[in-house]
Amino acid sequence: MKIKHPFKSFLGTDDNLRYFTLNGILFTIVTIFSRTYAPKFINRLGATSLHYSLFNSLPGLVAVLTTIPGILYIQNSKDTSKVMRRFFYISRFFPLLLVATPFLPVQFRGYAFVVLFSLMNLPESIGQTALQSWTGNIFHPQEIPVALSQKNKISQIFTIVFSILVGLILSIPSNANNNQVILIYQTLFIASVIFGIFEIRALQKIKEVQKAPIPRKLRLGSSIHTIFKHKEYVVFLVCSLLFHFAWQMGWPLFNLYQIEYLGADEKWLTLINVSNALAMVLSFNLWSYLIRQKGYKLTTAIVVLGMAVSPLLYALTNTLLMITIMNIFIGIFVSGTTVVILGSLLEAAQPDEVMLSIAVHQTLINITLFLSPFASELILRNWNIHFALYVTAGLRLFASLAFFLRWVFLEKLPDKKNLQSKSS
Secondary structure, rough: OOOHHHHHHHHHHOOOHHHHHHHHHHHHHHHHHHHOOHHHHHHHHOOOHHHHHHHHHHHHHHHHHHHHHHHHHHHHOOHHHHHHHHHHHHHHHHHHOOOOOOHOOOOHHHHHHHHHHOOOOOHHHHHHHHHHHHHHOOOHHHHHHHHHHHHHHHHHHHHHHHHHHHHHHHOOOOOOHHHHHHHHHHHHHHHHHHHHHHHHHHHHOOOOOOOOOOOOOHHHHHHHHHOOOOOOHHHHHHHHHHHHHHHHOOOOOOOOHHHHHOOOOOOHHHHHHHHHHHHHHHHHHHHHHHHHHHHHHHHHHHHHHHHHHHHHHHOOOOOOHHHHHHHHHHHHHHHHHHHHHHHHHHHHHHHHHHHHHHHHHHHHHHHHHHHHHHHHHHHHHOOOHHHHHHHHHHHHHHHHHHHHHHHHHHHHHHHHHHHHHHHH
16 A cells, blocks of 8 residues: 655645645745744844834835836746746845844944845845746646645644744743844844745746746836736726735834834744734635635625724734734734735736736835835824724725725626626
């Protein structure tokens, strides 16, 4: 009797799905080691609210300036997947520079970390945008929701495990012993480089099942004009920008509220991350099922409506325990967001302009990423964090309404007209 390999049994029997999922697992570990606890790290370097705003906004500015030129370079290359992996390699070695920031004079540490962290987003944004497009070449359209759901679900299991592990390691020294905790962070940055190499090696094992069209030399102006003539893509773009601006406004507010207002240390941040990730693991199948039953348009509207509740939950609590519990609810809708946004984008884009359509979308949401934290900072300076959270919730609710209208006008009403024409 042939014994099944446990690695294949756990990740599936299809080679592409297996390595796609493994890539997601390793990316998750890299993210936890080099990004998840970064807001607390800059806090230990002496961060202010301005550092938190810059930390969330500058990566977007870097991506705005580089994503479309980078994607055009990849699109015009002979081997797009090989060039994509090169960008990922550059990004994965960046944490070695972050290791050096605590050695700088105190007044420069926070700014240096924010700048280097933002520059890391240059190759990362290009690579991730290319990978989103490439997903359409390695799976058939009907397989994409299942592939994304499995990748995200299993990756979140590893998020729980490694978040607990990292949280325990960071809690070994006394919370007051700043230098020892910073040394652990530096070790984690170095470890992220090692895992990053294996992450890209897994990506290299994936084979294309739908061969991409032969790359043609793209002219930026004419190509962008072509994709903006596609109505469904433009409608999705407007709705997505509304949502991302409101979504990204909350990021610095959540970090600031947890760390500065409620005093969260690494242990509390671990508990919050784990409760969020656990809910994500348990809910991925729900969203995959809902997409199959109701389609991307309605499911996206429901997900964004759920995301509008998150800032309200933060504003209405004043304990870390309650925030940890509420992140179980929040995680359910975060998991939906990770599945529906990419799927909706691939559905809305024209087949022969997928990569550039994704690049334009990524560039525009990076503009909102750059602007939204400053909107949060402006509200904070003139009012308070609770009012900022209420505004964020209101904007997310407005984005949900936009997605519901998109579903009504692009799917519900056309279906109703088709039924009436058939009955007549």
